Amino acid sequence: MARIVLRDLVKTFGAYTAVDGINFEVKDGEFLIMVGPSGCGKTTTLNMISGLETPTSGEIVIGNAVVNDLEPGERGLGMVFQDLALFPHMSVFENIAFGLRVKRVPEDEIRRRVVAAAEAVHIKPLLDKLPRQCSGGESQRVALARTIVTNPSVFLMDEPLSSLDAKLRVDMRTELKGLHRRLGATFVYVTHDQAEAMTMADRIVVMNRGRVEQLGTPLEIYGRPASLFVAGFFGTPTMNFIEGTIEAEGAGRLFRSRAIAHPLPASVPAALAGRSVVLGVRAEHVFVEKEGERRGEVRLTEPLGDATLVFFDCGLPTPLVAKAPPNTPLAPGHALAFRFAPEHCHLFDAVAGTRLN
Template sequence: MASVTISDVRKSYGPVSVLHGISVDIPDGAFVILVGPSGCGKSTLLRMIAGLEDISGGEIRIGPRVVNDVPPKERDIAMVFQNYALYPHMTVAENMAFALKLRKAPQDEIRRKVTPAAEILGLTKLLDRLPRHLSGGQRQRVAMGRAIVRDPAVFLFDEPLSNLDAKLRVQMRTEIKALHQRLGTTTIYVTHDQIEAMTMADRIVVMHDGRVEQVGAPLELYDRPANLFVAGFIGSPSMNFLQGTATAEGIRTADGVLLPQPSLAAAVPGTAVTYGIRPEHLMLREGGLPLVVEVVEPTGSETQVFGHLGDQRVVGVFRERIGAAPGQVLPVSWDLSLAHLFDQSTGQRLVAPAQNLAA
């Protein structure tokens, strides 16, 4: 195992810059997920760590060693790709053992490494099968097994679940997390799916337009997003954003709705702000603000209600089964300690002075 240190890393293709000074410290044994929308640079950064892309500037260390100019095969990493990259004419066992055979490892060593890896991944009964006889989830486990037998210092996963159906993705992310807990190998995982990031990672690196927006534990990003982008990207459904102006009484929207002042955020009166509250934090409460219902979507365990506060769109997620009709008014409120304020000009979260050190 090894730590990975990314220091002011940049990437350009001719005059086009795609990574703008990325710096991230990944501790030994951590499970870190790079997440962000398509085109944000997360896969490019992963390929640079693997040595599959040249670095235009900055430094990457694996353990104590700078690897900027080290060939991929000498970096002590193992990569699992989105498309599995299995050899179709080789059996499961042969695919898993391929890297060891290239190193001319003895047969007993190959057997000693392949057998336990197959047991961990539930592949023991499939070792003689060809990839075309396997399901998508089984193929992905073979690709993981091929990485495990190499016993690398770092695992790299490049959107490994994106080709699987929804049910299998849920199963596989549980298996990958359990595998990390068992092996303890430093893991860097790329996905555009924030649910994968929230459920699997020790730490999440949120990227956007070639920059790091925030790094932190999943619930830290969820509860204390640094800016509007992180607040809107993390969480499903997304955080509600209401535009208004700070006043001494609270936040006044353009159509006259007075939103209560968050208890952990503050803005100078007259400042244009964005008020943020997560859908699941809305509560039905007599005397609350009037949410005019537009659409109700029951899912069984919860009910999603889409509507308007004044002229602004809002979604609420309630544990109650709500049978409201379009046009009906529901009184809603929320815990003011869970509300956020963001500066409209900078997008940064605003924090009450007493909370600056803790935020």
């Protein structure tokens, strides 16, 4: 069993707390992605799982055993880092074979396993090349094959795609997802790229300042962010945020800011009346048209091809953004009307940032 459990895990460097008491479980065979801004403690957490860093306190369980006191090599893990560190003077074959040679695996078994690992990441034709004769994406696959060949039940990956260009990164996402399915191993993957996390993960752990902000499937995190931080971290363009208060009268619920008022669904608890909140609504849940009640003025439009972003002023300190059809007739200077999809209005506490609805 290759599940991993982190219990009250803490790591301090002198007076600085890099990981501040985190708890979560990675299920056997799961593709779990840790995501968060630079410095939030992702690498430190991964290094504690691998054994490269010693926890200040807390426990790490792999399978059914506490591994805090095991050396990295005794934990049965495979690691892939951002810095590939291939041996430049060795062929791709020898780079992949290296770990097996160290363990004195018989020659015919080495050949068989290297070829199988190379096939898993589609680099069999490259086995006789030197690393410098490989492209960035090919080198990345060599690094993966080098880990696959040791047959770990858990793969730990720290930003393995960050040195690749944008197009290749997108291709490699699909590759990695397929590889995970074929190997059936547990993947723990670190990135600061929200799109990478959304597209590959079974579940995502969102970290911020050494703590876990939310753990959930990509759609849970996108559809019901647990905090303002998570809401702002996921999604392009960034979610619209508006400060205001809640009013409740009978079954009616209203969000009111200085510039606008907007109805909310009756499911918003009446107990929130009078509360200072931040309303969050994604661009795809803001509807704009020429005629209607709530008025604004188009500031600029950004065609994306499959949609057009419409940024508009409506008396708020910052413009709101709506995702409109690509052929929208709206242009800068035009008046427009807007409304939000009430069931997609997210409410957060204005001070604590926690979700309220």
